[in-house]
Amino acid sequence: MAHEVGAHEGDRSYVPSPGLAVAVQDPVQVPELPPHRLRVTDKDPKRMNGAARGVYTLFYLSLAGSIWAIAAYMLFPIEDGRIDSIRSNNLFIGLGIALALLAIGVGAIHWSKAIMSDKEFVEYRHPTRGRDSTRAAAVQAFSDANEESGFGRRTMIRGSLFAALIASILPGIVLFRGLAPHNVPGTEAATAGDPVALLSHTMWKKGMRLAHDPSGEPIKASDVTLGSAVHVIPEDLAKLGHEDGYLEQKAKAIVLLMRLRPEQLVPETNKLEWSYNGIVAYSKVCTHVGCPVALYEQQTHHLLCPCHQSQFDVANGAAVIFGPAARPLPQLPIAVDDEGYLIAQHDFNEPVGPSFWERH
C-alpha cells in the first residue's frame, strides 16, 4: 500500500519508518468511493413517509410500554407469601420496560438507516504524535521549569522529596494491619491475632460428643448403620451463637462419620485405634481449598469434593486418589463413652482444611 503521510500535513516533518512492509514499486491502487446508490426511501417519497411512520410508531409504542410498566407496578403487587405474584410482578413490569427500551432503540436505528443521509464522508487522519514545533515547545516548558526550579540540579532536594513521598505512604499501609484482630493477652482472645494458632486447632477436645449437623443431637455408636455416612458437628457447637464464632468454629470442626466393615479398613494406612467398630471420622474440610467434602460413595467408600472433584479413599485413611488435593483428610480420633455415645479422643493432630505457608 502506498503511504503518503504528510502529503496534506506539510508542516509535520515526521515520516514514519517504512518498517518491514514489502515496498512494491507499483502497488495496487485503492479504488475511489463507488458511486453512491440511492435507497428506496431516497427515491420514493411514499417509502420515505412509510419509514418515518415506522419510526414514530415505534416511539409511540415505547410510550405505551412505559405506561404499561407503571400500570403493571400497580396491577401486579407482591402478595405475602405468594411466589407466583412475585413472578407476575417481575414478568409484567419487565416486559413493559423491555418494550419501552427496545422500541426506542429499534426506532432510532431505523431512523438512522432509512431516513438519515447515508452519504459517506472522508476525514483525514493526522499522525498521533504532536507537531515538531509543539514537541519542541513541550520540551522547552520542561526545561524552563527544570531550570527555574533546579529540579535536575539539586539532587539532595529531589532525592529527599522522593524518599519523603514514598515514606508518607507507609503509615497508610501500616494502618491496614487493623483489618485483622490483634492478640489480646490474658483473655480468651489471646490468640485472636495469630492465624497459625487459630488454624491449628478446632473446638474438638477429649470427651466431646459427636452430634448431628445441624441439630446438635449426640450420636450413639449403635445408631450408625453399616454403609451410612453422617454429617457431624461437635455437640457444643450448637450452643454457640452466630456472634460467638459459630460459623468460624463450624468451618473447622465439621466431620464426616462413616461406618465400614472393620476388615475393609486397611490396617497399614489406618489408625485403627482412632476408629470404633468400623466407624471412622474424617474432617469434612477439603485439604485442597476447603470446600466441604460432602459426597460419599458407599460402594467404593470414596469421598468426593463437589468443588474440584478431589477424591479420598476412606478405607485407606482418606488418602487422595484423584484430583488436585495433596493430603489425606485429617482423621478425628473417636471412642465411645459410658452411655454409648460417640466422643472425640482429642482434637485433630494436624490443622484441618487447605494448606497454608506456615503449616508443617
Place this chain on the structure above:
Amino acid sequence: MSTATVTEEREPTTVAEREKPLGGRFVGWASNYIDERTSLSGFVKELGRKIFPDHWSFMLGEIALWSFVVVLLSGTFLTFFFQASMVPTLYTGSFAPMRGVEMSAALDSTLRLSFDIRGGLLVRQIHHWAALTFVAGIGVHMLRVFFTGAFRKPRELNWVIGYILFILALAEGFTGYSLPDDLLSGNGLRIIDGMVKGLPVIGTWTSFLLFGGEFPGNQIVGRLYTLHILLLPAILVALLLLHLMLMVINKHTQFAGPARTNENVVGYPMMPVYMSKMGGFFFITFGVIVLIASLFTINPIWNYGPYDPSPVSAGTQPDWYIGFADGALRLVPPHWEFVFLDRTWSFNIIVPVLVLGLFLVLVLIYPFIEAWITGDKREHHIAQRPRNAATRTAIGAAGVVFYAVLWAAAASDLIATHFSLTMEGVIHSLQALLFLGPIIAYFVTKRICIALQKKDREIALHGYESGRIVRLPGGEYIEVHQPVDEYERWKLVGHETNEPLVVRPNAKGRIGFWQNTRAALSRWFFEDRLTPLTNTELEAAVAHQHQELEHIAHEEDDEIRASHERAGFPDAPLEPIDDGRHSETAVHPTHLIAHEPEPGTAPKKNREKESGQ
C-alpha cells in the same frame, strides 16, 4: 446544540431563517448562554461531525459500554435496599420457605429487595445479567481487536487500558457475586480463601487480613461492598473515559475498502448518524437485558439459603467468567504439595495461579511482543482481516483454545454426569487437551489462513466461479470465471506483505543473542507469506479475464448463429445469453436496494440536501 457552528455552514437563504436560530429561540439563547461560559461550540465543532467507519464488529465494544451503563443504573438502585452487613438476623420477609431462618443482614436484605420490593427482583436480575453481558462484551470486543490487529501502533496503550478494564470487570463480578452471602457465593469465597492461603509467604496473613480473622468472619461482605461500589467502579469509570478519549484521539480503525487508506477515515458523521445508531443501540442493549431479566431467573439465592460451611450441592459452578480460573484449579494432578524448609509449598495452588498469571500477562503485553518481533514502528489504522496476519491469528486461536479448555474444566463434573463419562476420563482428556489443543489449533488455523489468502488471490486474479458451465465448440466444458468488481477486488488484495527482519551486525561487527532471537522470531512470524501483488500483474490478470469472457461470448454467439443456420433461420435475432451477472453488486453498506428510476422522475429532495455538503 450549537447555533454558531451550524449557521456558519449553512447559507441562510430567507430572512425568516436568518432571524430564527436553529431549534428555536430558546435553544438559540441557551446555546449562546452555555457557549459564552464554556466554549462548548468548539467541542461541538470538533466532534459533532467526526467521522466513524462502519462495520458490525465495531459494535461489540458498545455492548460492553452500554452493559456497564446498565450495571451502574441498576446497581445504584440496589444500593438503596442492600445492607452490607453480616449481623445475624431472623428472616421474616414474604418468602415463606426461608421464614425463621437465621441469616446475615446481607442475605436478609437481598431476599427482601427481591421479594418485598415491587420490581426489586427485576432490577437485581437486570444487574446480574448486565454484569454477565458486560464481561462477555469486553471479551468479544478484545477478540475483535486482537484478530484484526487493531492493537497495533498507536493503540497499544489503549489495549492495555482495555485489558485492565477486563480485569476490573472480573473483580467487580466476583465481589458483587459474593455480596448476598448465600450458600453458593460463600463456597466461592471459601475457595478464594483456600487459594489465598496456599500462596507462599503472604498467603496466611492475606487471608487473615481479608476476612478480618478466621474464615468466614463477619467482615468480608462489608469489605467487598466497599470494593464493589466504590473503589473498583471509580477506577473503572476513570479508565473507561480514558479508553474512549484515546479512541477519539486515535480515531477508529477501518477495514480496507474503496477509498479507505491508512491516512483517512471513511464513514458517517457522529451527528446525526452515530448519535442515533449508538444511542439506539444503548436502548436495544438495555431492552434485551431487561427482557432476559424478566423472563429468566438468575442466581436464585432463595434456593441456596444462608452460607454454612457444611452443606454444598453437587454441580456448583461460578459465574461464567470465573470459570477459567476454577478450571485451572481442577486440572492439577494429585499430590502437588511439598514441605520444604519447614514450610508448605502448595504447588496445586501456586502452579495454576502462575499459569493463569502468565497467560493474562502475555495477553496484556502481546502488542509489545508483536511490535518487537515485527520491528514495525508505523501507525496502523487499517484493521486487518485475520487471514492476512496468519501467525497472529494462529496464536490467537491457540490462546482461545487454551482458555476454552480451562473453561470446560470448570464444568468437568457436569460434563461427566451429562455425558455419562468418568470424572477421571474427563479430567485426563482436558489435561491432555490443555497442552495439545493450542498446538493443534495453532497449526490448523495458520494453514487455514494461508489457504484463505491463496483463495483471495485466486479470486482477485482469475475471478470467481460463476457456476455457469459452457461447452466449447471442441466439446470441452468449462466453468466461466467472472471477474469481481474493483471494489471487491481491493478488499481481497488491499493489504500489505511483510518480510522477516534481517540480522545485521552491530557497531562491533557482532550479531548479538537478542538480535538473533528477534530475527528468528520474525522469520517464524512472517514465513509462509504470499508475494505482494503489483498493479501491472493485477491489471494484466483482469485484462486477461475480460479477454477470456469476450472469447467465450464470441464462441457462444458463433454457436447460436450456427444453430440458427442449421434450423433454417439464419436471420433470427441474436439474443445474448443472460450470464446471470448484473451490474448491481452490493458494494455499499446500504441495505435497501432499488433500481435507478427513469431520468427526470426521481425525487430530488433528499439528494440535493446531501450534495450541498
